[in-house]
Amino acid sequence: LAKTTQPISMDSYEGQEVNITCSHNNIATNDYITWYQQFPSQGPRFIIQGYKTKVTNEVASLFIPADRKSSTLSLPRGSLSDTAVYYCLVEAGGYNKLIFGAGTRLAVHP
């Protein structure tokens, strides 16, 4: 299973774009990159998943360079409600399990 490395914590301000980068140097050919958000005392919530280049949905964008050894989750306009822990995970396409790293604790300030 590919290991991921993220910053332990980040601070941002309301209205600013938030970018959280994750490195996964030993990602395999059939691995996907998935990001989850977790609020205290709740289960993680799926944000976005991608394989290469750029993926965008209604809440975030995911940028993956050609070598796929890193990825960046982008929240276009940070809000106070984005304060949470964000996990980057790499999983093989199919039925494989997810191994969570430490995640990034994001704090968005007024």
Added chain:
Amino acid sequence: GAVVSQHPSRVICKSGTSVKIECRSLDFQATTMFWYRQFPKKSLMLMATSNEGSKATYEQGVEKDKFLINHASLTLSTLTVTSAHPEDSSFYICSARENNQPQHFGDGTRLSIL
């Protein structure tokens, strides 16, 4: 779509009690379900993986006789913490996925053993 319901959300019970936690996929067929444990300000730790109709696969260090997992249908998995003790107090979270789709998580169960 992709809703996972976990019940109960909180349990407080005496030491020695067995506690059952249910995890249901409401609008999809969960071919695989996962159980995690999370301590305060820590990441999720995978306990076991279960496929419908098969025995669960436990991660190293997780006692299968202590944490009984049943995945009897494509929409329901249960975790039973047998003879729970204070050290079993934790936040337990389930997730479910349909084939190779992303996992979707329940809202967790906070277990407190007195």
